[in-house]
Amino acid sequence: MIFSFFIEWFRFVFLGFGIILSVLSIFLRRYYGKEEQEIKKYKTNDQEKIVVKSTLKKESFTVLAEDIVYIKSEDNYVNIYYVEEEGLQKKIIRNTLSSLHTQLHHLLKVHRSYLINPAFIISVEGNAQKGSIHLKFVExxxxVSKTYFDSVKISFMN
Structure with a gap:
């Protein structure tokens, strides 16, 4: 009688709580883990849409890759400037510029705080010491830092 009570208690405690803890750990790993890519790419109608996810994992943002004009980094946040029918729009997410740059290969780094889309370049001015760039839709x-000035000039001429 005592042995059967022990077996029932053992099944309830270890197997019941074990299953609950396993399911809970899988859920927490998916929610807080680094398994997901920060940016997912998929194509629809010959246009590549991207889903940019924040490091907070609750926030995401979908945009066409060619609609991104530039990205500006400010501390732990990035401002993504993109074009819609209404004009230039801004979306702020918590992420790093280097993380976005590894995923968005079509963007060109022009400064430690800026990534630009070369398709929107209107003009490159100045020299390597004091360079600047003018983009469509941006006043x-x-x-442009001296490190990236030559590569920006070359991509503008092509």
């Missing part, structure tokens, strides 16, 4: 000129 202010963006800085």
């Amino acid at each position: 202010e000129k963006l800085p």
Whole structure:
């Protein structure tokens, strides 16, 4: 009688809680784990849409890859400027510029805080010491650091 009670208790405690803990750990790993890519790419109608995910994992943002004009980094956040029917739009997400640059190969790094889409370049001004770039739909000129000035100039001429 005592042995059967022990067997029932053992089944309830270890098997029941074991299953619950296993399911809970799988859920937590998916939610907080680094298994997912920050950016997923998929094609629809010859246009590549991308899903940019925040490091918070709750926030995501879908945009056409060719609609991104530029990305600006500010501390732990990035401002993504993109074109829609209404004009230039801005989306702020928590991520790093280097993380986005590894996923978005079509963007060109022009400064430690900026990635640009070369398709939107209107003009490159100045020299390697004090360069700037003017983009379509953007009023202010963006800085170009001397490290990236030559590559920006070459991509503008092509």
